Amino acid sequence: MTTSMLPELILDQARECPEAPAVLSGRSRMTYSELERSARRVAHALTARGAGQEAVVGVLISPGPDMVAALLGIWLAGGCYLPLDPLAPPERLRRVVELAGARIVLTDDRWPAGKLELPADVTVSHVAELAASGTPGWSAERTARPRQAAYMIFTSGSTGTPKGVVAEHEGIANRVRWGVRALGLSAADRVLQKTPLTFDAAAWEIFAPLICGAPVTFGRPDAGRDAGELIASIREQSATVVQVVPTMLRLVAEEPGLGLCRSLRLICSAGEALHAELCQRVLAVADVEIWNTYGPRNARSTSWPRASTPPSGRVRCRSDGPSTTWTTCSSRRAREPPAVRTYRNCAPGGPGSAAATTGTRR
Numbered sequence: 001m002t003t004s005m006l007p008e009l010i011l012d013q014a015r016e017c018p019e020a021p022a023v024l025s026g027r028s029r030m031t032y033s034e035l036e037r038s039a040r041r042v043a044h045a046l047t048a049r050g051a052g053q054e055a056v057v058g059v060l061i062s063p064g065p066d067m068v069a070a071l072l073g074i075w076l077a078g079g080c081y082l083p084l085d086p087l088a089p090p091e092r093l094r095r096v097v098e099l100a101g102a103r104i105v106l107t108d109d110r111w112p113a114g115k116l117e118l119p120a121d122v123t124v125s126h127v128a129e130l131a132a133s134g135t136p137g138w139s140a141e142r143t144a145r146p147r148q149a150a151y152m153i154f155t156s157g158s159t160g161t162p163k164g165v166v167a168e169h170e171g172i173a174n175r176v177r178w179g180v181r182a183l184g185l186s187a188a189d190r191v192l193q194k195t196p197l198t199f200d201a202a203a204w205e206i207f208a209p210l211i212c213g214a215p216v217t218f219g220r221p222d223a224g225r226d227a228g229e230l231i232a233s234i235r236e237q238s239a240t241v242v243q244v245v246p247t248m249l250r251l252v253a254e255e256p257g258l259g260l261c262r263s264l265r266l267i268c269s270a271g272e273a274l275h276a277e278l279c280q281r282v283l284a285v286a287d288v289e290i291w292n293t294y295g296p297r298n299a300r301s302t303s304w305p306r307a308s309t310p311p312s313g314r315v316r317c318r319s320d321g322p323s324t325t326w327t328t329c330s331s332r333r334a335r336e337p338p339a340v341r342t343y344r345n346c347a348p349g350g351p352g353s354a355a356a357t358t359g360t361r362r
Contacts, residue, residue: 005144005169006176007075009211011036017213020187023065024237025218030065032213035072038065041134042073042106042127048134049123051104053078053142054149058097058105059197060084060116061127063218067197068206070106070127078142080149080166083197086110090117092162096154097122100164106130146170153200167200176207183241183266183291187213190263192239194223194230201243201270227251234261243268243293250278259285268293 004012014022018033030038051057057079061067074081082100084093097105097118105118106127116124144150150172152164185191191209193216195202206216219233230252234242240263244252249269252258264286270293279290 003173005146005173006207006211007072007144010072010207013210013213017187020213021215022210023068024215025064028065030068035065035069037136038069038131039072039076040138041131041136042070043076044134044138045130046073046077046079046104047140049104049125051077051079055079055104056082056100056102056152058082058084058100058102060086060111061106061108062110063193066108066127068216069131071206075144075150076142081151083151083153085196085198094118096162099162100152144169151203153198172203172207176204176211179204179208180212185209185212185214185241189214189241190217190237190239191241192217192219192223192233192237194219194233195243196224205243227255231255231257231261234264238263240264241266241268243270245269245271246274246278247272249282253278253281258282261286264288266291
């Protein structure tokens with residue numbers, strides 16, 4: 001039996017609950033039917049501009065309804081979205097677009113075409129203009145295949161040339177579907193979206209709500225960088241689920257407003273080692289559950305619940321994420337018996353792992 005990918009699952013929700021909120025951003029509200037219409041318009045316009053199967057489309061759009069519609073529209077057109085960092089120097093943006101092979105970049109009012117220094121063969125299109133020019137009932141969307149590229153995110157390039165990491169539909173769908181099941185997400189949840197799109201953790205914050213009938217819930221612009229703004233966003237949006245790195249969680253634990261976030265039921269920690277002492281500080285003031293999770297780019301399906309907080313030290317991660325295999329790459333002492341051998345490097349595999357970097361994918 002073929003398992004549906006995320007675009008199909010989102011369209012299923014649009015059919016089942018068309019008037020339910022799909023995106024909440026400040027005072028802006030977009031329903032599932034409005035999201036579908038806007039995404040289909042974008043997909044139609046992209047197709048008319050020559051965006052074919054797995055065409056890489058750059059995205060430089062402020063967080064909000066237009067961004068969500070653009071991502072879904074790119075997928076319906078069969079494309080692969082490429083998040084672009086609004087804070088990156090012009091040369092970095094240009095290089096990323098070149099390496100990715102993008103020929104279309106979607107922007108909004110904040111990034112007019114004349115403001116961007118991109119290769120001459122790249123077309124810069126305003127997402128609102130695409131949504132206005134496309135056909136709302138366009139239904140020739142391309143069904144996403146499991147091994148088809150879904151998005152590409154570039155590394156920092158701190159050790160050399162930036163490399164684009166390709167995530168396939170099977171991988172991100174595997175991670176998102178499992179997260180919805182494991183965390184018990186429903187239409188009543190509000191997962192706070194505050195991670196920049198250039199980090200793959202943003203994909204989970206956006207697409208997990210959309211496959212269970214909940215809205216993508218955007219926080220304040222600085223909610224991902226400022227603990228006070230994050231607390232304010234949780235309270236304003238009645239967020240029930242939030243994911244943070246331990247460094248931010250440590251700052252959140254010091255905020256006097258944490259105990260007032262009564263809507264919050266679950267905190268997902270990722271990206272760094274999580275220590276039990278930090279968990280204890282949070283649990284002392286907030287009635288929440290804390291999960292230690294792992295980011296999607298290297299192993300999209302490796303997320304682990306913490307059954308109980310150990311008295312001290314790191315909260316260990318488990319290797320039993322859905323559809324993930326682990327291969328031992330090296331050991332400290334090859335002559336030791338397997339029972340006592342200490343392994344340094346383990347490689348995740350299966351649909352939950354990233355597909356490849358630019359130039360290596362076949």
